[in-house]
Amino acid sequence: MTEGIKDRVAIVGMGCTKFGERWDVSGLDMMVEAAYEAYEDAGLEPKDIQAAWLGTVASFNTGQPAAEALKLDYIPITRVENACATATDAFRNACYAVAAGIYDIVLAVGVEKLKDTGFAGLTTGAQSGPGVEPPSPPPVQFALAATRYFHTYGLSYEEGKRVLGQIAVKNHHAGSLHPKAHLRREITLEQVLKAPMIAWPLGLFDCCGVSDGAAAAIITTPENARKMRDDYVLVKGLGVAVGGRQGMLRDDYDFVSFPENLAAARQAYEEAGITNPRQEVDLAVVHDCFTITELIIYEDMGFSARGRAKEDVESGAFSLEGDLPVNPDGGLKCFGHPIGASGLRMIYEVYKQMQGKAPGPPERQLKKADIGLTHNLGGRPGSFTCSVAIFGRRD
Amino acid sequence: MIGVKSYGAYIPKYRLGKETAGWGFPAEKAVANFDEDSITMAVAAGMDCLRGMDRSQVDGILYATTTAPYVEKQGAALIATALDLRRDITSADVTDVLRAGTTALKMALDAVRAGTANSMLVVASDCRMATPKGGLDRAMGDGAVALLVAKDGVVAEVEASYHITDHMLDIWRSSDESTVRNWEDRFVIEEGIFRVIPEAVSAFMAKNNLSQKDFQKVAYHSIDARRHTELAKTMKFEGDQVQDPLYSQVGNTGVAFPLMLMVAALEEAKAGDKILVVGYGDGCDVHSVKVGEGIDKIRQERRGVKKHVEAKRVLKTYDEYLRWRGMMTVAGVRRPTATGPSVSALWRETDRIIQLHGSKCRKCGYIQYPPQRVCVECHAKDEMDSVRMSDKQATVFTYSMDYLSGTTDVPLVIAVINFDGGGRMLSMMTDREIDELSVGMPVEMSFRKIRAAGGVHNYYWKSTPVRA
Numbered sequence: 001m002t003e004g005i006k007d008r009v010a011i012v013g014m015g016c017t018k019f020g021e022r023w024d025v026s027g028l029d030m031m032v033e034a035a036y037e038a039y040e041d042a043g044l045e046p047k048d049i050q051a052a053w054l055g056t057v058a059s060f061n062t063g064q065p066a067a068e069a070l071k072l073d074y075i076p077i078t079r080v081e082n083a084c085a086t087a088t089d090a091f092r093n094a095c096y097a098v099a100a101g102i103y104d105i106v107l108a109v110g111v112e113k114l115k116d117t118g119f120a121g122l123t124t125g126a127q128s129g130p131g132v133e134p135p136s137p138p139p140v141q142f143a144l145a146a147t148r149y150f151h152t153y154g155l156s157y158e159e160g161k162r163v164l165g166q167i168a169v170k171n172h173h174a175g176s177l178h179p180k181a182h183l184r185r186e187i188t189l190e191q192v193l194k195a196p197m198i199a200w201p202l203g204l205f206d207c208c209g210v211s212d213g214a215a216a217a218i219i220t221t222p223e224n225a226r227k228m229r230d231d232y233v234l235v236k237g238l239g240v241a242v243g244g245r246q247g248m249l250r251d252d253y254d255f256v257s258f259p260e261n262l263a264a265a266r267q268a269y270e271e272a273g274i275t276n277p278r279q280e281v282d283l284a285v286v287h288d289c290f291t292i293t294e295l296i297i298y299e300d301m302g303f304s305a306r307g308r309a310k311e312d313v314e315s316g317a318f319s320l321e322g323d324l325p326v327n328p329d330g331g332l333k334c335f336g337h338p339i340g341a342s343g344l345r346m347i348y349e350v351y352k353q354m355q356g357k358a359p360g361p362p363e364r365q366l367k368k369a370d371i372g373l374t375h376n377l378g379g380r381p382g383s384f385t386c387s388v389a390i391f392g393r394r395d
Numbered sequence: 396m397i398g399v400k401s402y403g404a405y406i407p408k409y410r411l412g413k414e415t416a417g418w419g420f421p422a423e424k425a426v427a428n429f430d431e432d433s434i435t436m437a438v439a440a441g442m443d444c445l446r447g448m449d450r451s452q453v454d455g456i457l458y459a460t461t462t463a464p465y466v467e468k469q470g471a472a473l474i475a476t477a478l479d480l481r482r483d484i485t486s487a488d489v490t491d492v493l494r495a496g497t498t499a500l501k502m503a504l505d506a507v508r509a510g511t512a513n514s515m516l517v518v519a520s521d522c523r524m525a526t527p528k529g530g531l532d533r534a535m536g537d538g539a540v541a542l543l544v545a546k547d548g549v550v551a552e553v554e555a556s557y558h559i560t561d562h563m564l565d566i567w568r569s570s571d572e573s574t575v576r577n578w579e580d581r582f583v584i585e586e587g588i589f590r591v592i593p594e595a596v597s598a599f600m601a602k603n604n605l606s607q608k609d610f611q612k613v614a615y616h617s618i619d620a621r622r623h624t625e626l627a628k629t630m631k632f633e634g635d636q637v638q639d640p641l642y643s644q645v646g647n648t649g650v651a652f653p654l655m656l657m658v659a660a661l662e663e664a665k666a667g668d669k670i671l672v673v674g675y676g677d678g679c680d681v682h683s684v685k686v687g688e689g690i691d692k693i694r695q696e697r698r699g700v701k702k703h704v705e706a707k708r709v710l711k712t713y714d715e716y717l718r719w720r721g722m723m724t725v726a727g728v729r730r731p732t733a734t735g736p737s738v739s740a741l742w743r744e745t746d747r748i749i750q751l752h753g754s755k756c757r758k759c760g761y762i763q764y765p766p767q768r769v770c771v772e773c774h775a776k777d778e779m780d781s782v783r784m785s786d787k788q789a790t791v792f793t794y795s796m797d798y799l800s801g802t803t804d805v806p807l808v809i810a811v812i813n814f815d816g817g818g819r820m821l822s823m824m825t826d827r828e829i830d831e832l833s834v835g836m837p838v839e840m841s842f843r844k845i846r847a848a849g850g851v852h853n854y855y856w857k858s859t860p861v862r863a
Contacts, residue, residue, distance in 0.1 A: 119729055121799070131736030132748050132845050132855035134823045135800050136809050143795030144811055151793070151834040200796035200806060248811075249763045249771040251819040255793050255811070382821075 004271040008099040010225035010232040010394070011217050013042025016348040019213035019336035020182040027059045027113035028069040030214035034341075035070050035109055038216040043228060049218070050103040051076040055090030055110035056340035057083065066109055083378025084287060085240065086110060087215065087343030088387035092238045094219050104220055110345075111214035112338030121210060138289060139199035139207055141380035146201050146292040148255035153307045157201055163310045164291035165192035168205040170319050171288060171327050175334020177360045182211045182336030206291040211336025215344035217351075222394075230394075231355040236371070237274070237390040239267030247382025256307075260386035261300035261377065268388040269302075274371070277302040281324060281390075282368045283353055285346035286375040288331040297375060298326070301388075325366055328353065339378075343387060346374035354393045369393070397507050398552035398684065400514065400545040401693055402658045403443025405436045406538040406645055406703035408826045408862065409710055417713035420533050422620070424646035426710070427522045427537040429719035429803050430825055430843040433462040434470055434854065436539035437520035438477045438842040440651075442786065443698050444516065444541035450478065453543070454512035455485035457503055459495035459519040459650045463488060464844075464852040466570060473854070474518060476749045477842050479783050485512065493566075493616065495519065496540070496650040497674025500682060503544035504553055514545035521649030524574045524720060527713075531566070531575060534619040536646020538703075540655045550689040551661060551670075553682050557599035560678040561591050566618075584622060588675055592616070593629050595679035596671070603683070607631050610683075611664065614638040614656030615673035617647070638670075644704050659700040661690060702863040708828065718803060727802035735849015746781060751840065751856045753818045754779035762817035782818075784840065785856060789814045791836045796829070812838055812858050822858040837861050 015037025017030045025033070039046060054066040054077055063077025080090040087110030094108040114122070122138060150160040169189055175181040187205060195204035225232035241263035247253040265277075274280045284301065288294035295313070298304040303324055304312045312318060318326035329335050329349040332342060350372035352358050358365040370393050378385040412423035427436060437458055445453070456478075458471035471486035485506075489499040496519030503515035520539030525531035544553075565587035566577045577583050592615065600606055607613075613632050617623035620642035627637045638660045640647075648655055653674045660670045664686040674680040710716055717723040746752040746766060753764035756779060761772035764784055769776050789812040796806035808824035824832075825843055838858040845853045 117731075119731060129737050129740040130744055130748055131733075131741075131848075131853055134809050134821055135807065136797070136821065137800060140795050140797045140800070140807075140809050143797075144793045144809070147795055147834065148793035197796075197798045197806075199798065202795075244771075246771060248819055248821055249767065251792075251813045251817060253819075 005095060005099055005238050006236050006271050006273070007222060007234050009095045009219050009235045010222045011235070011347070011351055012220050012225050012228050012232045013038040013044060013218035014216065014348045014351050015041060016180060016215040016345050017213050018180045019211045019338060019345070021115050022212035023115065027111050027214070028065060030113070030212065031066060031069040031109055031111050034111070034214040034216040035107065038107070038218050042218045044105065044218060046070060046072065048105050049075065049107045050105055051097060052107040052109065053078050053080055053090040053094045055080045055086040055108070055343070056112060057081055057086050059111060059113045059340065083385045084289065084339055085343060085376040085378045085385045085387035086340045088374065088376050088389055089240060089343070091217055091344060091347060091389070092240065092387065095235055095238065098219050098221060104224055106219050107216060108219065108344060109214065109216040110341040110343060112340040113212050114210050114338055115212050138380065139202050142290040142292055143199040143202045145255045145296060145381045149292060149296065150201070152254070152256050161193055161201060162189065163313055164206055164295060165189045166313050167288070167291040167294050168192050168333060171331045171333035174320055174328050175330025177364045178329050178335060179360055181330045181334050182209045183330070183334040202290055202292065208289050208332035209334065209336040211338050213336055213338035213341045213345065215341045215348050217344055217347060232394055233351050233354050234392045234394055235389070236392045237268035237270070237272030239264035239271070239388040241267070241386045243379065243383040243385070245383040253382060255381050256296065257300055258296060258377065258381065258384055258386065260384040261297065264386040264388040265301050268390050272390040274390065278324060280371055281373050282371050283328055283350065283366055284324065284326045284373040284375065285329065285331070285349050286326055287377040288327055288333050289337065289377070293377060294326070294331070301373070301375065320364065320366070328364065328366060343374065343376045346376070347389065347391070350374060350391050354391065396549050396552045397504055397546045398544070398549040399542050400548050400550060401444050401448060401543040402661060402699065403440045403446070403541040403697055404539065404655055404658050404700045404703055405439035405443060406700065407431055407436065408706060408708055410707050411713065411716060412709040414709045414711070415713055416711060419528065422533070422643040423709070424533070424536040425538055426716055426719070428826060430845070430857070431522065431537070432464060432844050433460045433520040433522045433539070434464060434473060435842050435844055436522065436537065437474050437518040437541070440520065440539035440541035441474060441478045441516060441518050444543055445478065447696055448543070451481050453480050453484065453514055453516050455506060455515045456480060457487050457489050457499040457515065457517050459489040459499040459517065460521055461491060461493065461495065461568070461650055462522045463490055473749070476745060477785070477854070479750050479785065493649055493676035494674040494678060494680055496652070496654045497672060497680035497682060500542060500544065500654065501556055501558065501680060504556070507544055507546050513547070514543055517542045517544060519651040519654050521651055523649050526574050527717065527722065530619065531577065534642065534647050536648050538645055538648035538651050538655060540651045540658055542654065548689070550687050550693050552685045552687055554685050555599070555603045555683045557595060557602060557681040558678065559591060559595045562677055563587065584618070588617060588622070588626060589629055591679050592626060592673055592675055595681050596630050596673065599681040605683070607636070609669055610636060610671045611668040612636060612638045612660040613671040613673070614653050614660050616653050616675035641704065655700055657684065661686065662694055662699050662701050664690060666690060698863050706863045725802055728799050730800070733846055733848050735851050736853050738851060741853070748855055751783065751785040752781040753784050755782045762814070764818045764820050784814055784818055784820070785842070787814045787816060787840070788861065789838050789858065791834055791838060792819070793834060794824070794832060808832065810838070810858055822856070824859060825857045826859045831860060
């Protein structure tokens, strides 16, 4: 008999570093920064942590770096890697251990140090093996979705670029308000349209930042949480769906909707009891690695009708002032994307908004934040790891 | 009757010509793209030759070239695999001399005549380099030709042959050099081709009781356009007997050259015509070819020389050609250095990478690429048959253009293609013009060099707009 995760675990403390080009700190330093903010937030000591999950894609192997950074002496620590959904999957496994009754208080920490490679963009996932696969870094992979989306819905190149550009403008505005975001400046649609081409049809402002950063969460049971604070946040649903390259093996895979999105959302919505996401979700922090990704997510998460996301973008429905703010912290686009930390950074935004403590100027605090959603998409069109997590304020 | 059962050719799409800034020469020459070499062009010519034919009937392959990528490692084996030929065949590289093409033809004829093979595929291909803008650079072009030699179903019988071996250094290249060199022009001309070729042709005529007037066309090696014309006179052929040497369209394609001119002659010939084919280098090979019935059918099905000559694009700058040949490097976006591939991983996936096999499920019929053990559609395990994708056409499902990843072929076009009849592939697209790209455009597969790193020449299939 399965029960699901709804209302069985609570977040009682979170931390998140400033994201950006953190030339002066190491991955270990950033774990300390994020975890100690979480300890302080929860009113706990490091010795209270009974087990930990470390999410990182390329910075570290094993759970040991977390033990080294945080001096978590001889407790169980598991390193988790699941592409861009790494941090959320680390968080998910931590939740399950608490829900299973194995531990009372656990830590999930995600970290990535990307800016030590000496190269712009991502250099992770370098090929070994036969070495014949087309060199297709992430912008190229997602550009394939953009080309097909424009084609499928009859958008000219110019029309498509304008829709995507408005998403970048929105996220830059939100990012400009968040003190911990990597890219903190407003941009205009004109700038987006004139920016250098990266992978046609995606230009510079269609692509997210490549950043260093870390984020952490402390998870316990609702019973414990009640004793610790009034404004803890409950986990309502967790979904993960993993693709197996179906998009390349199947010639009917359409590139305008990602089955992993649909499957992970279905799992999470069912668990949380959400039937009308556009009405019931108050804020969403989603995986806008590229503007086209956010556009498709609107439709796959059920926020927009299929092929109609353009209308919601143009009406401002997903802006800070809209009926469903998406990426109110600037998203990957501007908050930045240290891969193994991003999922926990998203949860941090939902957590702070629910507590009424959104960092930054007052206009960033959303009026209604009872149900929040986070979403990660790791991999490429055709084969993703997708995670969807839903959170609720305590009753 | 022993002779040519089928022919094919390949001439690269790109040309240096009078519109090419920095080239400074009015005549055009064909130049291999940055991802082509004598192996890839040989595969392309082989595919043209075997179009619509049963590839399992080929009993052997001979690869003639002076520009093999390896000095120890057979090219013919790689070409045979890319062409998806049978395993129990003989194979050899015939190399190191421009005469290798006509010599490989003789070896194939001998094998069929001796009965050790029913059919032999001869592929002759060259991608030579000379010092930029010198006389040899102006005269040389890149290309390949393929001949299927057999005793049944022959469309051009090889009636007689004659050979001379004559050691000399006139034009040559040492194994540690990338460009050819030559001795003084007058020595090269007078003591080289103008002495040896006429001697061989005269001896051939005498031995076979034939004379120049018995031949409708003569296809022969030379050094440049002017010497080609003069050589005809020395051999006592009339101007209208000379097969157009394509010096102003393609250039001298090295080992492939006399056989390519022979194919061009076959494209115009009628049954009963005789063609004299003369290869040169350290001696001379002479073959007499009599055109038979059935030539019309082959001609219709092949791209051959003519269609490849017509389907072209002239390069805008000579610098681009120099970049392709690695004679000039330009600054690009800072990226990690490419490392050599894993040879064992390459070998293990020969079917996927070189043969371009997909798999077709016996239970549900679903075609999937790369080959799978468990069917993506019905999940049946180990119920797969191999299916060759390299000769299928496909359409572009979606694509993107990468402006940051390289310096040679910017933007790099990445296309998701759906094969006719089923199957999908994420492919690099080559020989493409940016303004012709669209979702839904038809493409075909072309075997190309991906890179050379760690001493390994790495090949794979790319998509390309349908050529002709």
